[in-house]
Amino acid sequence: MGGACSRKRNVLDEDDLRRSGRFSKTGSSKWLLFSLPRCSTDVTVRRQGKCPSLMELCVAKIREDIKKYSSFSMLPRDISQQIFNELVESHGLTDVSLAAFQDCALQDIHLGEYPGVKDSWLSTVSSQGQSLLSLDISCSDVTDSGLSLLKNCHNVQCLKCNYCDQISDYGLSHISGLSNLTSLSLKKSNAITAEGMRVFTNLINLVNLDLEKCLKIHGGLKYLKDLKKLESLNIRYCNCITDEDMEPLSGLSNLKELQMSCCKVTDAGIAHLKGLYKIAHLNLEGCPVTAACLDIISGFGSLIFLNLSRCGISDDGSESFSGLQKLKVLNLGFNNISDACLVHLKDLINLESLNLDSCKIGDEGMLNLKGLLRLKCLELSDTEVGSNGLSHLSGLCNLESINLSFTSVTDGGLRKLSGLTSIKSLNLDARQITDAGLTAITSLTGLTHLDLFGARITDLGTNCFRYFKNLQSLEVCGGSITDAGVKNIKDLKSLTLLNLSQNCNLTDKTLELISGLTALASLNVSNSRITNAGLQHLKPLKNLRSLTLESCKVTATEIKKLQLAALPNLISVRPE
Template identity: 55%
Template sequence: MVVSGRGDAHKRLCSSKFFKSWVSHPQKGQHCPSLLNLCIHAATQDILQYHTFSELPPDLTQQIFNNLLFSGRLTLPSLQAFRHCTLQDIYLGEYDADVVDDSWMDIVSSQGSSLLHLDLSASQLTDYGLSYLQQGLTNLTSLSFGRNHAISAEGMSALSGLVNLVNLNLERCPGIHGGLVHLQGLTKLESLNLKWCNCIIDVDMKPLSELTNLKSLEISSSKVTDIGIRFLKGLQNLALLNLEGCFVTAACLDTLAELSLLDLRLTKESFKQQVNIVIDCFLPELPALSNLNISRCNFTNNGCEMFSRLTKLKSLNLDSCRIDDDGLVHLAGHQQLKCLELSDTEIGSSGLQHLSGMYSLEKLNVSFTMISDSGLSELCGLSSLKSLNLDARRVTDYGLATLASLSGLTDLDLFGVQITDFGTNYLKNFKSLQSLEICGGGLTDDGVKNIKNLSSLMFLNLSQNSNLTDTALHLISGLTSLVSLNVSNSRITRDGLQHLKTLHKLRSLSMESCEVTTNDIKELKSKYLPNLLSFRPEE
């Protein structure tokens, strides 16, 4: 059946169960459903009775499609009604991965030049299905088929004609080695995600050298080395570079060090030319680079010298790199840095002095490091700091006291810190806290008294504090903004659950190793916590 005139549509709407139910049994205070909502509902309820929606306005067709998709009722038979419907957005990523396959691509490609965004992540798409991208999808700007194990380098030739593509996601596609050559003509590409493509090696980087509009490149956990990074020298607009877990080092600094051996009799102009020739080959001269992730890479103190050249950095991730306090010296001048990840490095308290001038810093992670109370005073002047992760066993109540001036903190992670009831007195200074973790085992119910007035808290983790009792739940019952609560490994019992009745926004509740059963939590959910989606213990 074809949906055509307004009269036919209105007649079908008025006969729908949804419409009749609303007219016969309107709920008290219920608003009249809009004609648009009635139309969408009626169409989705009787979807297999329609032959095509192509004569409906495109925005209405899009909403019908989205309704079916979000409700999990979109199937290949129901998809037939959307042939040639000029949809703009088709987001099938993660949608019933065993169902979405090549057979869907005929309908997808029929949208033609109207289709702008297409997500086929985690589908069963093969090279054959990918070939449908060549059938008129000339205006596609965003494409994702990450986590796809069937796409090969040869199949990626179908991407070569997508000249308007701006965003491309190929995450976890293990068969695309050699296929990036088909991206050379996609000069409008700004974002390329190649994370967890362990087939990608240095030679795959060469075709990217022509993508001069590229602003974001993610190649974490690939096999790219320093040689491959040299191909990025022409990407002057690159702002985000994710190299996490790659085989890169600071070997480029060895070449830069050779500048000191140049013949001092060179003229000023020839010296400048030779310097430029060398520097242009390496990453530190990317002027737009503001986000750099080199976590889990083979970077040591010697490699930290490069950071003095990355003057525009706003985010730097050095997680699990082999650097210590001496390496942080080269970060001292980074006034624009807003996010710094130093977790699981070898830094100690003395290294924090090099961070004291980073007045723009908003997020700092120094978890699993050697820092202690003595170094935290260096952070007192970082008034812009909003997020601080101090999961370090050498930090105690006294260290927390030195941070009292950081009143703008919204996220504070003290997971393994040795905080006692006495130390919680200093939490009163952090009235803007939205997330708090104290899991070192030193808290009792008395300590929770200093948490109960942090009314902005949305995420609270007090797990591993084995001395907490039901009284702790009574104390935090007034934190009505909580969406996540973890009190695992405590002495809390089912009797304490009554105190959670007021936490109507709670979506996640963890009470593992407590005297509470799954049925106890389910009963609480059914009566008082309608938004609870995740809970432990589970059956």
Template identity: 55%
Template sequence: MSCTKVTDFGIPYLRGLHELSYLDLLGCPVTFASLETISGFTSLLQLNLNRCGLSDVGCQKLSDLIQLKDLNLGYNRITDACLINLKGLINLESLNLEYCRISSEGLLSIEGLTSLRTLELSETAVEALSHLSGLHNLENLNLSCTLVNDNSLAALSTLTSLKSLNLGDLLLTDVGLPFLSSLIGLTHLDLSDYLFDGFGLDNLKCFTNLQSLEICDGFLDDHYVDSIKGLTSLNLLNLSFNIGFTDRTLESISGLTALCLLNLTYNTDITDAGLRHLTPLKNLRSLYLDFTQVTAGELRRLHRDVLPNLVIFQPR
């Protein structure tokens, strides 16, 4: 029923669906008053209330949804007061609070949800992360566009089950990276807009399981890439909008033969001459070199003669 005009008045018509396990009300103009009916679905495992315009009014009934494994409250006007009602939802494995009006204090209400595997906190006012340190089963954590700083990252050192961590668009520096050194199981890491000062990327060498690394707008240049070239498990590397790379960067990453996607958009000193360094990357399927000095004709030749597996490449 997502993106429909279903309101609180229509929800009671669902009462006969006793075995309902999944309910998607994304974008519907409902309120928490609908929980009077929804809380009666004792088999409900997944509930999506994203973008419903919800406030805290009536949120108390959330505490009745004790079987829930997946709860999406993203893009609503709820605050820390609403999160108090989640304390008893000990079966939750996925919780989305993106763009909600919550702060670090609100995280106290979810520190006991130790079954959580996925937690979405992007675009919130969260800063301190100490209440997350006991969520040892957490695998996916999105903290992008929050108030998290270098010192906040210390609380993540205990989350050794983490596989995906998004720290994009934060005011972080090299001081914060060492706090992540225990997270050796990471397979995806987003450090876009990270403020490296010359040695920070050396801390990435311990993440030998990384399959996806994104460092966009990081003010990087060629010498940083030496810290990346040992990450041979990478299949996605996004270094777009750094503007300091030259053909030497292409040479440095030529040993990352597992790469399927490479994005170096807006690195204006990369030229046609550097494309020869990409010839070992036989697994490449997507290559983005927009706003570089690479010409479309030379890139088409590379596709035709050397990298036939390319499906997407820019410029064309």
């Protein structure tokens, strides 16, 4: 790798000094000051409430007067880089202002999802030459022609071209000489085919490769077989990938992460991977594999993450789970497994997260989880687990998140959770949960997320909310709460999400009561008696980004007026 590629970032080298001429680091700062008024009171600085640094003042002023500058090439790279980043973040970069960064030796150009990026912009990008180390042009209109301009940027290490519909095999051919690439991302590049992947044979330093949703790459993975440094490969949602494509991966001995959700790989394909001993992260969600593949997977001694959700896993063959001793995360959701499978999980003492969503497990199976003392997250939604099963979980003192939605757990069962004071997230979507159930969990004072969708909560039950002062997310939908109950919510100052939909007796008074919850980013009060007149109470909620008031007596016109007049961050509105 070249010297420019291996140097530390943001350190000036001789090239910088030559390019800067007589302007040293100190000199360039003085140059910036000449453009500033002696006392600038109209410069907006991001760090509100703190004294801005000299550099922040300079960059803010340049952003404000960007039309006055035709070139920043005389500045040291660290300063021009900061100005560029500021323009991108503030959406102040245009065709004209971009030209001022010609030959600035920028190292990082991150334009992912930035509007208006096209081939002509790549001319300025390519002018950074061997200084360029990282480029993101995701979701742009760049074509094969634009990509050809990068051929002289030999030191690029990271390139992201996600969702670039106009880049094809021909465009890929232009990056075949970028042998210093360590990370390449081409998500949903539907014009790329197996033949175009031939260029990967030259990218021998690749460590991370992302081909998610590339639907025409069947047969192309053979060009990866010599990429011995590859550690991460993402081919999620590539439904063209079959067992045949797995064989070339067998020699990638450094592979640590393999994402294959919704591919057509079966147990036979997994057999090709048996030599990948360093695999730590394996995602097979939605693949047509069965428990038979566990014979191979159990040999991955470094495996800590395994996702087998929506596969064909059953109790038959599940005894091989017991060999995955280092596993920390296991997702078995939406499989045909029962309590008999859980017997083989009881020795996985390193498990921190277990997902059993929609599996046929019940109270008896919970007995096998009582020894998993490191468990932090447990997903039991839509299972046959009831109140009796929760008694087996009472010793899981590290449990932080548990989902009991659509189970048969009752108010009485919740008392068995009262000692698990580490719980931060609790989902209780169930009609059988009432005010009494809330009273049973008031000891869980560390709760940050509470979901009571469909629970029969009344104003009396809301008195319990005063115990949950750390709540950031609260959903109490379909209950019997009135404005009187909302009085017990108005002091939860940490709330960023509040969903009170389908409490049909709520009125404009509710909006007045919650007007002090200034941290709110998402608010849903649908199917209530709120009117246009009540919208004025939302004006203090400057952080609000999502507002849902469907089936209320409000109009889209009045909501739009509120958005324009007082809620600048509001981007999602219902009704529109």
